[in-house]
Every structure is written in C-alpha cells, then in structure tokens.
Amino acid sequence: MTNFSVPSRGEVSANNQEIFDNLKKGLGMVPNLYAVMAYSDTALANYLAFQNAKTSFSGKEKQAINLVVSQVNECAYCQSAHTMLGKMNGLTEEQTIEIRKGGAGFDAKLNALVSLTKEVTVKRGFASEATVDNFIAQGYTKGQVVELVMLVAEKTAMNYLHAITKVAIDFPVAQNLN
Template identity: 40%
Template sequence: MSRLNALGSNATGRTAELFAAVKAKLGKVPNAYDAVGSNSPVALEALLNFDAKLADTSLSKREIEVIKLAVSEVSACDYCLAAHTLAGKAAGLSADAILAARRGTPGGDARLDALSTFVREVTGSRGTVPAPVVDAVKAAGYTDAQVVDTIFAISSITFTNLVNRINDTALDFPKAPA
C-alpha cells in the first residue's frame, strides 16, 4: 500500500506531460515515477534529466546497473531491485552477475566486482571511504572520472530508493530473486 499520493492517468499539467514522455519511452509509467511526479513534477523532471545525463557519463549501461543494484540492495529497496534486475538483464548482465552485484560476491567479472564492492562501501559508510577502498576500484581499472560518475549514479538511485522506501511503492515489475 502506497503512502504518498499517486495520480496515474488522472494527472494533469506538467505531470501529465512527463507521464506521457515516460510512457512513450517505457510503455508505462512505473509506480515509482507516479509517486514522484504526482507529488513533485519538478522532482520527476529532475530525476529524468539526471538519468539522461547519467547515460552520457564514462560508465557503461552495465556498470550503471551494477551501481543501481548494489545501492538498492544496501538500501533494501525491493522496488528498485525489481526494476533494476530487469534493466540489468536488458543491459547484458546475467542472472549470476545481477546477484553478485547485489550481494558483493564474485560474479565472474573482476572489474564489475570491484565496482560493486566500492559502491557498497560508499553507500554503507555514508561516503567516508578508506583510501584502500578507493585504491582497489582504481586498481581494477576505474579512472578518477569514473569514480565521480559512480558517485553521480549513486545519487540518482539513492533518491528513488528513499522515495520507494518511504512510500512503500507497490511493485509493478516482477519481484527480484532473493
């Protein structure tokens, strides 16, 4: 049961415009976007723009999904885990790689494993990350620019994690495997 207002097809004005754009791109307005846009079209527009710019960073789609999966696992956001399990598959991650990213276990790609470990440390530590953690992700081949882009991605998914955790957003994607 959602705790925040959700307008769905009853949206008007800027919210309706944003929902139409989301539906054109995704085929539906996910419940998470409904919750954000119904209450703050400014926040939804910023989120959509944020994610559009995230696609322009130095990170691949697979890396972005590893980040979103790792953060969502640390945050225990069932909604984002479900959504990004699907997005991770679409980005080319295997089921094993998705679970590894979430759990911080080896998934067969040392570079993605290092990224997941870094992200879990950043998220779980509130940003106070020991130098060896930063050194490890850089030793895996990530540049300083990619470290900053990773923090950018963490910021995006943290917002939706928080909205969904506060809202208790109903799943409209298949539940992510445990």
Template identity: 35%
Template sequence: MKNNFKIHTIESAPEASKPTLQAAKKKMGFVPNLMATMSESPVMVESYLALMGLFDKSRLSETERQIILMTNNRLNGCTYCMAAHTAVSKMAKVDEGVIKALRSGSPLNDPKLEALRKFAIIINETRGWATDKQVEEFLAAGYTKETVLEVIVGTGLKVLSNYSTHVAEPDLDKAFVPLAWSENMAIVGA
C-alpha cells in the same frame, strides 16, 4: 506503513509533472508506479528522470551502471527498485550471473566488476567518505577518477528512488512482480 501517496496517471498528475510522465511512458512503454508516485512533486519526478538520463550518458557500460544501481538498491533495502532494475538488466542482456550476484550481494567473478561493486558499497556505507587507499585501490582495478565521481552520481540517483519508495511504498508494477526481491535474499555482510 503506507502514507497514502497517490499513484498518479498522466491525467491525474500535477500539470507540471505530466510532460515528465509522458517522457517516461515513451521511454519505458508505461509509467512505473514509482514515477507515478514521485509525480506528486514535479521537482522530484523531473529530477529523477533527468539524473537517470544523465547517468546513462556516462562512459560506463550498462552492466557497470546496473552494478552501481543494484548494489545501492540492495544496501538501501529497496524491494521495488531491485525488481525494477532486475527487469532493466535482463532487457539490457546483463549477464545472468551478474544479476544473480547483485541480487544476493555475492562477489562478482570478474575482478574489475567486483572492484566496482565493492567501491559502490564503500560510497554508500561511508556516505562518500572513501579513504585515499580505497580510492587508490579502485583506480588500480582499472577505473578512473571520472568513474569515482560517476559512482556518486549513481548513488545519488538511488537516493532519490530508494528513499521515495521507502516513504511512499508504491505497489510493484505487474511487469516487475515475477522479479520480486526481498532483503532475506541478500547475503549478510557481503
């Protein structure tokens, strides 16, 4: 069901959204359809771009950030964001085995990265109600309390994009089409 959300251009977007779309185009080389759709609400598109920029400032590696983001995309069934983050991961030279595992919901070979993937699942599925034991196990894997909170930041970022995509259903950008993803690619219960 499409709700007839417009995929804005910089020119057609509400005036208050134009600077954010211009910044997105400068950063990415084009305005992704998701952000073009989000621009209907200047608050939404600016929040998304600002939170993305803040998340990028974390001490987490690009691979670790993508583990959090792609795990949430998969759990939330966001086909648009899985394709987009597959592209981002490839451009950032995230290991192909990690990308493949994240797309399928398979465990990661690296124990520390797998602990991060599992904790991202816990935060998503429990809506943040991780048990003391789950937090302790995550910390024992080599992460910090700072990372615990940054997993929540990444999850919040994905709530903004995944939920917007579910409501507005923007078309997949041509750049992301070769990396299309569907829920039937995921392993159930992983």
C-alpha cells in the same frame, strides 16, 4: 499513516502529463515510483534529468551500481527494476544476485566497481583507500570515482522515496536474498 497512491495522468500537472506520455511511449508504462514523483510539479523532471545525465559507465556498469545501492538500502522496488534492466544490459539472473550480494567474481573490473559502490553506500562515502586504489588499478579513473558518487546519490534518492511511499512494485519482483 499517509497513503501515497499512484496518481493517474489526469491527477498530475500538465508538465507531468507530458512526461507521463513520453514515459509511456519509451517504456510502455509509467513506473509507479516515477508516477508518485509527480505529486511534485518539478521532482519528476528534475529526477529524470539527473538519472539520464551522461556517464562514462556502460549500461551494465550503471545497473551494477543501481543493484548494489538498492540492495544496501533495502529497496525491493529498485532491486526489482534494476534486476530486469541489468538483464537487458547483459547480466544474467545469477550475476544480478551476486552483484546484490556485493561482488562480481565473474569480472575483476566489475568486482572493483561493485566493491567501491557497496563501500560508498554502506559507509556514506567513507570508502577505504585500498578500495579506491583497487578501483583505479582495475582501469577506472578519478573522474569515474566522482561519477560513481553521483550515481549512488541518484539511486539512494529513489530508494528513500520508495521507503516512504511504499508504492506497489510494477516489475517482476527480484529474488529475496535473506
């Protein structure tokens, strides 16, 4: 089996070394899943541009999307990272768990977002008209339907990368829901 060890700064390209330095300054660390992307000279920069692209969703909404997608795709690494980030964006531990289970009964608008995110992820884009209509009825826009699909794709890419690389989780480990 191919082993994907986490490369150190000295083992990656000069461009990726600069990105590592910026991540360390901003986050205090280079997350293992980001570091493993540096096996490619271009993937890490491309991913960070995609991840940090402008969105009309709030930080809390974006983390809800990330939590749902990571749960559906069974990515313990991303569940852990986004539980921490969700809390940093105003969610409680209990709310992160409820969101990962596919609902947000504590907020009707967020619940519509979580429901559509789960359906898009599970059904590979084939969400029901009722779920999309409910999302719009809760105050979201058609543009946000488009953004949601992009965010699902972005998080799915990371979920898949972790499934292949199996790098160690370097965040507080999220509670197992099974």
